[in-house]
Each structure stands twice: as C-alpha cells, then as structure tokens.
Amino acid sequence: MDGTPAAMGDDSWEVAGRRFRSRLIVGTGRYKSLEETAAAIAASGAEIVTVAVRRVNLSDPNAPMLQDFVSPKDYTYLPNTAGCHTANEAVRTLRLAREAGGWNLVKLEVLGPPPYLYPDMEGTLEAAKALISDGFEVMVYCADDPVAAKKLEDLGCVAIMPLGAPIGSGLGLTNPFMIRSIKQNAKVPVLVDAGIGTASDAAKAMELGCDAVLLNSAIAHAKDPVRMAVAMKAAVEAGRDAFLAGRMPWNYQADASSPMTGLIR
Amino acid sequence: MSKTIAITVNGEAREIAPGESLAALLRAIGLDTRKVAVERNEEIVPRSTYPTVALAAGDRLEIVHFIGGG
Numbered sequence: 001m002d003g004t005p006a007a008m009g010d011d012s013w014e015v016a017g018r019r020f021r022s023r024l025i026v027g028t029g030r031y032k033s034l035e036e037t038a039a040a041i042a043a044s045g046a047e048i049v050t051v052a053v054r055r056v057n058l059s060d061p062n063a064p065m066l067q068d069f070v071s072p073k074d075y076t077y078l079p080n081t082a083g084c085h086t087a088n089e090a091v092r093t094l095r096l097a098r099e100a101g102g103w104n105l106v107k108l109e110v111l112g113p114p115p116y117l118y119p120d121m122e123g124t125l126e127a128a129k130a131l132i133s134d135g136f137e138v139m140v141y142c143a144d145d146p147v148a149a150k151k152l153e154d155l156g157c158v159a160i161m162p163l164g165a166p167i168g169s170g171l172g173l174t175n176p177f178m179i180r181s182i183k184q185n186a187k188v189p190v191l192v193d194a195g196i197g198t199a200s201d202a203a204k205a206m207e208l209g210c211d212a213v214l215l216n217s218a219i220a221h222a223k224d225p226v227r228m229a230v231a232m233k234a235a236v237e238a239g240r241d242a243f244l245a246g247r248m249p250w251n252y253q254a255d256a257s258s259p260m261t262g263l264i265r
Numbered sequence: 266m267s268k269t270i271a272i273t274v275n276g277e278a279r280e281i282a283p284g285e286s287l288a289a290l291l292r293a294i295g296l297d298t299r300k301v302a303v304e305r306n307e308e309i310v311p312r313s314t315y316p317t318v319a320l321a322a323g324d325r326l327e328i329v330h331f332i333g334g335g
Contacts, residue, residue, distance in 0.1 A: 051332065056329060058274060096304055099303075101331070
C-alpha cells in the first residue's frame with residue numbers, strides 16, 4: 001500500500017535551489033531563554049530558522065549568542081529585516097547579515113508603521129530590486145495582494161510570503177481566498193508568513209496549497225512552546241497531506257456514509 | 266596633536282588611538298570576529314580586511330550579530 005507522500009518523507013520542496021523536507025520555518029525570537037528556543041526549534045522539526053540582525057551589546061561582549069544554542073551548522077539561517085521601515089535599512093541589514101553569515105538566502109520585510117506593521121509594498125519592491133541586483137536570493141514578506149506578489153516574483157524573488165494576519169497577532173488566515181489566489185498565480189514557492197495563531201491555522205494554510213508556513217509567536221508565546229512546536233509540525237504535515245489527498249466536495253445536504261439497504265425492520 | 270580620535274560605535278562615542286585597526290578595536294571590545302559583521306560609514310567591511318582597516322576620526326561603525334527573531 002502507498003503511504004501518503006508527506007508522511008513517507010518524499011515530499012520535499014525547493015527554494016533557490018536548496019531542498020528541504022520540513023515545510024515549517026520557525027522564528028527564533030520571543031522565547032524566555034536561549035535554552036527554550038533550542039528545545040522548541042528542535043521539536044518543530046524545522047530546517048530553516050529566521051534570525052534578526054542587531055547591534056552587539058558592547059558592554060557585554062561575552063553574552064551567550066543564539067549561534068551557540070541554534071547552530072548554523074544544524075539549521076539554515078534565514079536572516080530577516082524585522083524592524084526595518086525603509087528599503088535602505090533593509091538592504092544595509094541584509095548586507096551585514098551576509099557578511100556575518102556568508103550566505104545570500106534572506107527574508108526581506110519592509111514594514112509600515114504600528115499598530116499593524118503591514119508590509120510597505122513600495123519599500124519592499126525597492127529593496128527587493130536592490131538586493132537581487134546585489135546577488136541576494138530574496139524570500140519576501142508581502143501583502144496578501146496578488147498584483148504585488150506577481151511583481152515581486154517577476155523581479156526575481158525566490159519565494160513569496162504573504163501575511164496571514166499582522167505579525168504576532170495570532171489571528172490566523174484573515175484572507176484565505178487571496179492566499180490561494182497568490183499561490184495559484186505563482187511559479188515560485190508561496191509561504192504564509194505571520195499571523196498563525198494555532199495548529200489549525202497552519203494546517204489550513206497548507207490545505208490551501210501553500211508550500212510552507214513561517215511562524216514564530218504561535219510557538220514562542222504558547223504556554224508550553226515545545227508542545228506547540230510538536231503540534232505545528234503535525235499540523236503542517238497533516239495540512240500538506242490533506243492538500244495532496246484532495247478534499248471531498250462541499251455538499252450542502254446529507255449523504256449517508258452507511259448503506260441505506262439491508263436495514264432491520 | 267590629539268592623542269586620541271573620536272569615532273562612533275553602535276551609536277556610542279568612543280576614543281581610540283589614531284590609526285588603530287578595526288581588528289584591534291574588536292579585540293579591545295572583546296568580540297569574536299567570526300560571529301559579528303561590521304559596517305563602516307554605511308559600507309560593509311569584509312572580515313578579511315579587519316587587520317588592515319585603519320580607523321579614522323569621525324568613523325561611524327555598526328557592529329552586529331544574529332539574535333532571535335521571527
């Protein structure tokens with residue numbers, strides 16, 4: 001008997017020529033400690049982790065570093081531009097990340113103002129253009145806007161990552177139709193990035209046909225992050241299998257599962 | 266002639282010896298150069314050049330590393 005592709009482990013995906021088995025990308029922020037970060041990420045099964053670039057603390061140069069707990073030898077680091085509100089800030093940040101890490105696969109985000117931190121597509125497009133011409137492979141956080149998503153793909157972005165809901169909101173997929181539309185129009189991987197609140201949200205994103213899911217707070221801010229990491233791993237696999245299996249049609253009336261013949265009288 | 270020159274490191278004013286190399290500054294701060302990246306006046310400084318980059322008065326340095334983020 002055939003197993004399902006996701007469960008059998010032969011359902012890998014590819015971004016910028018790199019192949020991955022896990023369809024869950026996790027952030028490394030907002031945990032109580034670096035120990036908890038390491039434990040939750042291990043439990044998630046993720047192979048790619050997002051990381052931020054920040055000034056070193058000059059008064060405490062020997063403070064423990066993320067790399068000592070989540071090694072770039074074990075995980076593909078995906079440096080982000082969190083906190084950047086202009087294209088220039090984002091480009092400078094990722095050039096520093098490339099120098100610090102020596103790789104060119106990055107997550108670009110150029111954000112609008114609080115309280116929504118909604119993607120600033122004008123700044124995002126400008127930064128994407130600059131980064132791609134500088135040799136970066138850009139996975140891009142973007143609005144759930146099929147027109148903007150196509151422009152980013154045409155520029156050469158290697159993955160399109162529309163938000164499910166605002167960063168850290170945990171509101172889930174507020175616009176599943178647009179996520180699905182973006183996926184249907186794209187030739188590069190599409191990931192839901194931001195907004196996932198719980199396991200069913202991640203499963204839903206995968207059921208829509210997304211190639212992977214990127215989340216952070218849903219695990220880090222759960223009461224038990226390690227257990228939520230386990231749940232997210234299972235949800236992404238379940239959602240992927242459900243998508244590949246092809247769901248049954250919606251039917252607005254009953255259709256009995258048991259035979260209607262041979263009933264006792 | 267002044268014995269030191271003023272530069273800015275991560276937004277903080279700092280006095281260093283004239284002509285001090287970037288490598289010497291990083292050593293003085295106590296940083297593992299394998300885990301940081303440096304921008305000097307908004308230009309990346311390749312790690313291999315740290316010993317030969319002589320810092321100049323008014324230089325603005327950003328020294329960064331990876332931390333947890335989403």
